[in-house]
Amino acid sequence: MNKVDRDAGEPQAALSWLGMPGLTAYFAMLEVGRPRPGDTVVVSAAGGGVGQLAGQIAKLAGSRVIGISGSDEKLEWCRRIGFDETLNYKTSPSLAEALARLCPEGVNVFFDGTGGAIHDAVMKNLAVAARVAIVGRVAVADNIPGDDIGLRASSRLIQTRAVVQGFVVYDWWHRREEALQRLRNWRSAGRLQFREDVLKGIENVPDAFLRMMRGENRGKQLVAL
Incomplete structure (x- = not known):
């Protein structure tokens, strides 16, 4: 458990940028993805x-960042907070081809929160020695595990010598104070932006969950009781 830091902002920050989402973005990006200038x-x-935090952390590391979402409004937000390029997977005729145009030298780091067809498209565009952090599978969350095999990417992994690693934030819990302090420092320096989507009333918990699963939430989905 973490003690809520009331000096860092609203207490609900412990559920968003100063909590599990922030820690996931920090450790999965910096320790698994290891972005370089x-x-x-x-x-x-x-x-x-x-995702909004992971992209900003990669920018702080000096990398070029491409964000993928199914909402133009979300992608506009990504560009506002520093993403270099964005792609709407719902309106791109071929996401793999669009990525190939944006990444002629390949993708060095893939921060994967969705799985599914987006995962397959990026895997086709990995660079040599790429690092892939698997942090979620929201696009295929309703599939039974046996159905979630996706693209058979073994030949691509051999060609690129890429490393694909699953991520669970609690494996890094012993280092959480380090991450929380850096997140606080970035936030106070204006180098980390974040937004939340807050519904009011416990009766809206089911709707909030469904909004998140449909990708309709704008940032971290919360419910104010």
């Missing part, structure tokens, strides 16, 4: 609670 980083679910 000049790298091309692709973030799926880029307008969500985790």
Whole structure:
């Protein structure tokens, strides 16, 4: 458990940028993705609670960041907070081809919060020695695990020598104070922006959950009781 830091802003920050979403973005990006200056980083679910932070952290590392979402409004937000390029997977005739045009040298880091067809498209565009952090599978969350096999990317992984690693934030819990302090510092310096989508009333919990699953939330989905 974490003690709520009331000096860092609204207490609800402990559920968003100063909580699990922030810690996930921090450790999955910096410890698994390991972005470097000049790298091309692709973030799926880029307008969500985790993705919006992950992209900004990659920018702080000096990388070029491409955000993928199914909402033009979310992608506009991503550009406002520093993403270099964005792609709407719902309106791109071929996401893999669009990525190939944006990433002629390939994708060095893939921060994957969705799985599914977006995952497959990015895997086709990995660069040599790419790093892939699997942090979520919201696009296929209603599939039974046996159905979630996606593209058979083994030949691409051999060609690129890429590393694909699943991520669970609690594996890094012993280092959370380090991450929380850096997140506070970035936020206070104006280098980390965040937005939340708050519904009011416990009766709206089911609607909030469904909004998140449909990708309708604008940032971290919360319910104020």
